[in-house]
Amino acid sequence: MKEADAGGGGDGAEEGDGGIWIFGYGSLMWNPGFPFVERANARLLGRHRRLCVVSRHHRGDAARPGLVMGLDRGGSCRGIAYRVPSAAVAGTLAYLHERETAHYPVYRRADLPVVLDGPTPRTVRSVTYVIDRTDPDYAGHLTVEQQAAIVAVAHGLSGANRDYLKSVVEHIHALGLRDRRLEAVLHALGDRP
Numbered sequence: 001m002k003e004a005d006a007g008g009g010g011d012g013a014e015e016g017d018g019g020i021w022i023f024g025y026g027s028l029m030w031n032p033g034f035p036f037v038e039r040a041n042a043r044l045l046g047r048h049r050r051l052c053v054v055s056r057h058h059r060g061d062a063a064r065p066g067l068v069m070g071l072d073r074g075g076s077c078r079g080i081a082y083r084v085p086s087a088a089v090a091g092t093l094a095y096l097h098e099r100e101t102a103h104y105p106v107y108r109r110a111d112l113p114v115v116l117d118g119p120t121p122r123t124v125r126s127v128t129y130v131i132d133r134t135d136p137d138y139a140g141h142l143t144v145e146q147q148a149a150i151v152a153v154a155h156g157l158s159g160a161n162r163d164y165l166k167s168v169v170e171h172i173h174a175l176g177l178r179d180r181r182l183e184a185v186l187h188a189l190g191d192r193p
Contacts (some may be wrong), residue, residue: 001009003182003189007078008185009115009148010065010134013185015109017085017086018086018089018090019084019085019086020083020084020089020092020093020096020126020127021081021082021083021084021085021125021126022034022036022078022081022082022084022092022096022126022127022128023042023044023080023112023113023126023127023128024070024079024080024081024082024128025044025069025071025078025079025113026069026070026168027058027069027126027158027164027168028050028080029079029081029144029168029171030171031074032080032082032086033095033099033118034082034083034086034087034088034091034092034095035085035088035092035177036083036084036085036086036095037083038082039080039081040116040117040118041078041080041081041116041117041124041175042077042078042079042081042114042115042116042117042126043076043077043078043079043081043091043115043117043156044071044077044079044112044113044114044115044126044128045073045076045113045115045138045170046072046073046074046075046076046085046112047071047073047076047130047189048072048073048075048077048079049072049073049077049079049168049179049182050068050069050070050071050072050073050074050131050140050181051067051068051069051070051139051165051181051185052069052070052072052131052138052139053066053067053068053102053104053131053137053138053139054066054067054076054106054137054138054139055067055068055154055161056101056103056156057103057104057157058103058142058156058157058158059144059154059155059156059158059159059160059161060114060150060154060155060156060161061154061155061156064134064150064153064154064155065077065150065154066150066151066154066155066156066161066164066172067139067142067147067151067154067161068104068161068164069168070107070129070130070131070138070140070160071110071128071129071130071131072131072133072140073133076077078172078175078177079149079175080137081114081116081124083152084145086098091104093127096127096129097109100129101129102139104137105135105137106131106132106135106137106138106180107129107130107131107132108127108129108130108131108132109127110114110128110130110131110174111125111126111127112122112125112126112128112130113125113126114128115124124159141189143185144170144181144184145188147185147188148185148189150188151165151185152189162189162191164189165182165185165186165189166186167184168182169182169183169186
C-alpha cells in the first residue's frame with residue numbers, strides 16, 4: 001500500500017489519459033463537489049468505514065465537536081469511485097485537500113487500489129483519505145452510546161451531525177449494503193436505520 005503526502009506531487013492513481021479515480025466512503029458518495037466522467041460502485045480492501053473523526057468544522061464546532069467518517073485499518077469498505085478527467089485533476093485535488101485535510105489533520109491522502117463493480121470488475125488506483133490513529137482527533141475508541149451522545153447535539157457549517165449520519169447510512173443502503181455499527185448509532189439516537 002502506498003500512501004501519498006497530503007501535499008503530494010504525482011499521482012499513482014492516474015489513468016492513461018491523465019485522469020484519476022477518487023474513492024468516496026462518506027459525504028463524497030452523495031456530494032462529490034468536483035467534475036467526473038464516470039461513477040462506479042467500488043470496494044476498498046484493508047480499510048473499513050468508521051465514525052471515528054472529530055469534526056469541529058463541517059459537522060460540529062469548538063464547543064460541541066461532531067463525528068464524521070474515516071477509513072480505519074482492517075476489513076473492507078464499499079463506496080463510490082469517480083473518474084476525474086485530466087483537465088480537472090489539479091482543481092479536484094486542491095478542492096479535496098481543502099475539504100478533507102485543511103480542517104481535519106487526522107486524514108492522510110492515500111493512493112490505494114479499489115475494485116470497481118460491473119459486469120467485468122476491475123481494479124484501479126484511487127485517491128482517498130485514511131485516518132492517522134495517532135492524531136488527537138481520532139475517536140475510534142468511543143462506544144456506540146458515546147458516539148450517539150456526540151452526534152445528537154453536534155452541528156457545523158455543513159449541517160447537523162445527525163443528518164450526516166443518516167445520509168451516510170441511506171447511501172450505504174442504496175448500494176444494497178448494511179453497516180451495523182452505524183445503524184446501531186442511529187438506533188441509539190432513536191432513529192430507524
